[in-house]
Amino acid sequence: MGWLWIITELLVIAVTFAALGLGFAIIFESFRRRHNNAHVESGNAIFEDPNSLKQVPCPNISDPAEKYISLIIPAFNEELRLPGALDETMK
Numbered sequence: 158m159g160w161l162w163i164i165t166e167l168l169v170i171a172v173t174f175a176a177l178g179l180g181f182a183i184i185f186e187s188f189r190r191r192h193n194n195a196h197v198e199s200g201n202a203i204f205e206d207p208n209s210l211k212q213v214p215c216p217n218i219s220d221p222a223e224k225y226i227s228l229i230i231p232a233f234n235e236e237l238r239l240p241g242a243l244d245e246t247m248k
Contacts, residue, residue: 203215226246
């Protein structure tokens with residue numbers, strides 16, 4: 158009967174050490190992932206273009222500015238008012 162008690166104690170000790178080791182590994186990995194700044198420190202920031210699914214480099218803040226215009230003409234016979242609206246938009 159004494160050998161059964163010894164085996165139980167050894168099993169409890171082994172399970173305790175395994176649980177502590179797993180807990181330590183989880184805590185260590187969570188801190189490592191939280192403080193990982195490799196993606197910020199690398200100089201090549203990229204994003205994925207949703208149309209072509211290709212990786213495109215992000216523009217730098219010192220790059221020259223780009224300007225785009227989008228004009229929607231929703232009504233009937235707007236071609237008569239269009240030149241005046243375009244002149245007003247471009248000013």
